[in-house]
Amino acid sequence: MNDIEKQQVIDLLNNIMEVELAGVVRYTHYSLMVFGYNRIPIVSWLKGNADEGLVHAHKAGELVTLLGGHPSLKVGPLLETQKHDIGDILRESLGHEKSALALYYKLLHLVEGKSVLFEEYAREMIATEELHLDEVDKMLRKPGDITPCHKT
Secondary structure (H helix, E strand, O other), X not given: OOOOOHHHHXXXXXXHHXXXXXXXXXXXXXXXXXXXXXXXXXXXXXXXXXXXXHHHHHHHHHHHHHOOOOOXXXXXXXXXXXXXXXXXXXXXHHHHHHXXXXXXXXXXXXXXXXXXXXXXXXXXXXXXXXXXHHHHHHHHOOOOOOOOOOOO
16 A cells, blocks of 8 residues: 555545535435336435445545545535436436546556555446446436447
């Protein structure tokens, strides 16, 4: 761990924590705004994403303290578009997941070859976020459409 730029990693992990916490707020809000026949499974999925975001934020915070840093109390940017159609919610979710993924890639590039712990953490989170993107992408497709809508 001596080769990594500790303050850069701490700052980036705090940024990740803030974005993940914003996801908790975002997904919780979305879960309250779903109406219609498919409400129950969609609300359940959104709540699951909120719960997972909290776990991700906690992991990032633990790594901040491992490095001797102080976890951020901030929450990342929150955008209220007033659009609550399921398609709008999913497209906004896609944007959120892409921003989180970009931060994990940034972390990977910062620690690659310097810390197995942080490199493996970044890789695990990248894999998780890429699967989330694929899941949202599939939800945005029309039934029978196998062509991805959004590239990761």
